Amino acid sequence: MPHPVSPEVSTPEQEDGGLPDASENEEGQQGDEVASAGEDQMDIESPPMPVVVKEEVRLDDMFDDDDDDDDDDEYGEFPESSVPEIKPEGAQDAPIVTAPSARYSDPEIMYAFYQRLFPFRYLFQWLNHSPSPTNDFGHREFAFTLQNDAYLRYQAFPTADLLRKEILRLNPSRFEIGPVYNTNPRDRKTLRKASHFRPVAKELVFDIDLTDYDEIRTCCDKANICRKCWTFVTMAIKVVDAALRDDFGFQHILWVYSGRRGAHAWVCDKRAREMDDPKRKAIAGYLEVVKGGAQSGKKVNVKRPLHPHLSRSLDILKDHFQSDILEVQDPWRDPTRSDRLLHLLPDRALNDSLRKKWDSSPLRPSTSKWADIDALAKAGASRSLDAKALLEAKQDVVLEYTYPRLDVEVSKKLIHLLKSPFVVHPGTGRVCVPIDPRRLEEFDPLSVPTVTELLGEIDQWGAVGTNGEVAAGDAGGGGEESKAGVARRVQDYEKTRLKPFVDYFKGFVVGLMRDEKGGVGVDGRKIKREKTEEEEDNGGEDRMEF
């Protein structure tokens, strides 16, 4: 799976087409090809279409949409799947199909969403790290996917307002965020040499996608998810979050629901943003434990004694294994699947007795099968049993079924783009809302509001007549009025279920800006200062202490 999101930077060496370039360039080079394949039509400065396209949406188009969602891997969004996932609506066997709905791709809906709900101000502050515009924001690449699927890269905006205006004008179906460049991405072609245009900073990002769990989840597959398999994401967030905080000392980690079947992490600490690719690769490698494709045998091969990161992860995961894997997923009930378990165990004689036992009671649940291992081992099923090897193999099994499966390629490159928080997933209509890691267990992807529901809630709020306010602009847009006015004007987002998510994001951004401004002590403790305007705005509430 390529992650081809490099800009069209090429060196003279590459152009004259001589012998190979350095190996570390390969990926970028391949990426260039893919990216530039569509460059002519994609990289255009002016919009190729009117703001709003009136088009009849047919059923076929909906599925096209769904397809495109996967295709966009090739342009830069992170793979939400490598498999096209066309599933007829109402397929009987799927527990909950997050099927596309024609209404989500309706340009007018998107327009209303951007105009009334999208938190541009906080998005700006999040990327800008300060209330007044800097190059952190101004040189940041945005990439828009328009309603006609044209893809505009290298967009950049000096202020939140200009970003908002352009988004309202182009009305993209979604957009992505790339790195901060050393110069304004719009000016890249005026540089004397293409190689002078280079990325200098970006959040360290992670991508967790449930399709990477297809071989171990039994409840759903492909694009479909349910609460049962969402626990894989929950486990992954716990493990990665702990490592990033405890081991690497990062503090500003934003987890975001990807809108369908996974989650993204944005590590926003300055130290993380400034890492070069080898350092990103080092973290990705540190966190990568489950390796190998569907056909490779044992996927977890870790040395003993376990590295502290791994013993901590096991501690986090073992309860989940008992309940969410053995009981809920029941991965080895099916006799063909229990062979997979035996394959991972080291002792032949023990395996023979296990197989015999399980053959005589087919469909024995996984919990019992797992318990059988120790029971038969104790009963002396194998004379040559190596108890330590068995224990380690069992630990490996736990890791194979619970440890985060990250798409590490995504994390390795500064230059990759990732879907922005709060955009609408075109396939599900759900908003990519932040996930509060302190309330991780409460997060339910299936009750994340969809764009149509949210717009309905605004209408409803007005209809009920709770208040007589005029609808305000985008979320966070009215911060100043709120201080001036006697009765604080209610923002549109506050009328909807988006409110807790925007509030959480606001708090996150405040914490980030505070550290950015005040600096962080060597020991990681924040340096005390006076409250900023934003904190006042936020009611002085310190939301960001994790």
Added chain:
Amino acid sequence: MFRQEIPRIDSKRRANFDPKRRQFAPEAHTLVEYPHRLNLYDSPPTSEITLEQFEQWAIDRLRILAELETCSFRNKTQTETITHLEPLLRKYLPLSSNSSSSSARPAERQKDHYSHFILRLAFSRTEDLRRRFAKLETSLFRMRFMQDDSRERASFVESLNLEWEAVGEEERAVLAKELIAAGGGYREDARWFKVEWERVPELVESRRVFLKGGKAYVPVREQLSLVVAEFSSQLERGLELTSRALPRLDEDDRLTPILNHLSTHFSTPAFASSTSSDALASSAISAATIPAIAQHFPLCMKHLQTTLATTHHLKHFGRLQYTLFLKGIGLSLDDAIQFWRQSFSSITDDRFNKDYRYNVRHAYGDVGGDANRRGRGYSPFSCQKILIEHHPNTGDAHGCPYRHFSVDNLTSLLQATGVTDRDVLKEVREDVGKSRYHIACNKVFEHTHKAEIKRAKDEEGWGAAELDTIVHPNTYFKRSYLLKNFGQAKAEEGPGDAMEIEGGN
């Protein structure tokens, strides 16, 4: 050995490599002392060397770096790489330890020091070159560090004065369990350093250190990583500085062409060229035997030979590429004229004499201006030249099939020449897809000479120096020929310096 590709400069003129006037040290001082075999290259050279040394030292070092890069392209392990490089290092860039009694020691260290800085100049121009150079120099340093005598290594490390915070007794006791677990259970560790994790990314990536709050706890035995990290970060900083100082160097019209030449040829590991020793002074090579010995030709030349044999004609660049190759393998001028006359069987003698004979003679330096005669015509084309120059058009048969053929046509051509192994063909396709044309060609060579290479290693003691990566069609021929005719051809290897100096073009 590679001199023919370097612009000739009067070696009597001195290259003033005094950095005072250029870009480096604030003040001149006398000959640098080299107390250690290893060098972090933190102080630039200060004494004068000749232009000839300037070129030759740089080329010798480049040779090593290029081989290192090839090893990494070919995913060789550390051990394989060391085995491969060792004889080459002995030949081009030897570096004796303090304990050795070699009288060449100071000179070796000076060459190592100077060549490093010359290449810094050549490769600081673009970010890409800087990155590759830093990567390869770091590999070289790592290799040498690992092989260094342990006592000398310790004294070298001590001399670096790196600021590593020692982990105190108390903290060590508190973290004992984690420290040992992170160290793979190794209980002998007694001392740890605490550094920002970014300084040891490779230890972090492979989970070989304990991490806490952004600090990596590095056992003393992992010193290698720390020193290597230090080496590479110093080098990167140094290259950055050099690149800023470069414009001032352009004043020196003697150094600039050399530096340009070095850096352009670093865009490929193939800076080497055919040399005199690639010609076999063998009676086996004559107009009549060409079709038979074509089995030893690389794919590009086989294709030219086949095309010539079937169409009785080759277009201009095809003739040029092939003529020079044949000259390089030792075909005499008379034989060459005879060969082309016979091959162009559908034209008259008159036409041949009028249109083609002169070109062959010109290529051999038999006619043409003084320069051409003195230079004995053109040099046979290197892979680099064939890959880059004169992109073939419709009807042309020259170029490099790995680069200029479609994958399907390349596969058919390989199959037609007897390469049918599916794995090899698959690897070739992959290499070609990644623009590693010379790697693909070398793989085919190794595959088609598997048995012979093994015998040469076992019986004749061939090592890396004899089996380094082929980057010239004439080397391909010579090696193939030698391998298949063991015992006969080797002794005949003669001086025949037919193309020592690159002529016109």
